[in-house]
Amino acid sequence: MAAPTASETTPSAGRGPMAPRPFRVLSRRQETEDTWTLALEPADGGPGPGFGPGQFNPGQFNPGQFNMIYAFGVGEVPISISGDPGGEGPLEHTVRAVGPVSAAICRAEPGAQLGVRGPFGSSWPLAGAAGRHVVIVAGGIGLAPLRPALLGALAGRDELAGLVLLCGGRSPSQLLYREELEAWREDSRLDLGVTVDSAEVGWDGDVGVVTTLIGAAPFDPANAVAFIVGPEVMMRFTVDALLDRGMDPADVHISIERNMKCAVTQCGRCQFGPTFACREGAVMSYAAIEPFFRTREV
Numbered sequence: 001m002a003a004p005t006a007s008e009t010t011p012s013a014g015r016g017p018m019a020p021r022p023f024r025v026l027s028r029r030q031e032t033e034d035t036w037t038l039a040l041e042p043a044d045g046g047p048g049p050g051f052g053p054g055q056f057n058p059g060q061f062n063p064g065q066f067n068m069i070y071a072f073g074v075g076e077v078p079i080s081i082s083g084d085p086g087g088e089g090p091l092e093h094t095v096r097a098v099g100p101v102s103a104a105i106c107r108a109e110p111g112a113q114l115g116v117r118g119p120f121g122s123s124w125p126l127a128g129a130a131g132r133h134v135v136i137v138a139g140g141i142g143l144a145p146l147r148p149a150l151l152g153a154l155a156g157r158d159e160l161a162g163l164v165l166l167c168g169g170r171s172p173s174q175l176l177y178r179e180e181l182e183a184w185r186e187d188s189r190l191d192l193g194v195t196v197d198s199a200e201v202g203w204d205g206d207v208g209v210v211t212t213l214i215g216a217a218p219f220d221p222a223n224a225v226a227f228i229v230g231p232e233v234m235m236r237f238t239v240d241a242l243l244d245r246g247m248d249p250a251d252v253h254i255s256i257e258r259n260m261k262c263a264v265t266q267c268g269r270c271q272f273g274p275t276f277a278c279r280e281g282a283v284m285s286y287a288a289i290e291p292f293f294r295t296r297e298v
């Protein structure tokens, strides 16, 4: 049976938070063997990229927010926005193909359509970081949801006491945004550390897990705010290393990227106690999330 087309499966835009809006793929850039960054623009002829105040607007977002991305006829998954929050450019998502839906999104060629709902969720508390050190720790694909925070921090760098980016990857070829990483390495506004679990020919950088960079990173733990995304085991060790350096749990923020279905507190898929990860998260302070974070997903 042929997959339904976008017009067959897409309710018209603006009906509410459950109605995906069709977006067209403008470009598709391969980051690693299984990860692509897609640039998207509205395909419905409506005023792009949004609908107006109070309405869902997938093109305007705060760093850390996510959209529900629908591969028509396959399924819908939550994906963080990875683009520049201050930019005029298209909506960007960086997606790792791990299963049917994410693989279908990664396969979408320029001109193809995807459905977009959002943006949803909380954001990195950049606004409250003035006068403080911002410490961003990314593991693998975790750099994607952190890229808007980094770009926002760079744009407001004069307001900050310092800016540190620590990135870990399985190998050099698994690192995202490699051209940008090179540019950030030369950028005096930023202290960058990059490490890989295993080196490849030509790699002369650090080797080891990302937590090994935390001890020597140039920030004052008593006056810092940290943003972390990566595999849960990496986030656990990173939180421990930051707390060992003396950071307050309320200043350590993580993105809980556990599975979601509706993104609007209706299905309960992301619920833990009175908390919904799609509403209170995905970005939450470690102080708020600790009991849940130390429990494996069921």
Ligand SMILES: Cc1cc2nc3c(=O)[nH]c(=O)nc-3n(C[C@H](O)[C@H](O)[C@H](O)COP(=O)(O)OP(=O)(O)OC[C@H]3O[C@@H](n4cnc5c(N)ncnc54)[C@H](O)[C@@H]3O)c2cc1C
Residues within 6 Å of the ligand: 066, 075, 077, 078, 079, 080, 081, 094, 095, 096, 097, 098, 099, 100, 101, 102, 103, 141, 144, 145, 256, 257, 258, 259, 260, 282
């Ligand atoms: C708030 C939020 C933001 C996200 N942002 C991004 C992003 O920017 N880029 C990106 O590539 N992915 C992101 N994800 C993860 C993405 O939603 C999942 O990879 C996707 O749902 C997998 O769906 P699938 O049908 O392709 O694979 P499935 O068949 O559902 O899963 C394939 C495999 O991946 C595992 N898996 C599925 N979802 C997750 C998850 N959330 N965390 C860890 N393992 C998972 C499954 O256990 C299974 O082993 C985000 C998730 C959340 C909740």
Ligand code: FES
Residues within 6 Å of the ligand: 259, 260, 261, 262, 263, 264, 265, 266, 267, 268, 269, 270, 271, 276, 277, 278, 279
């Ligand atoms: S994803 Fe449905 S309640 Fe949060």
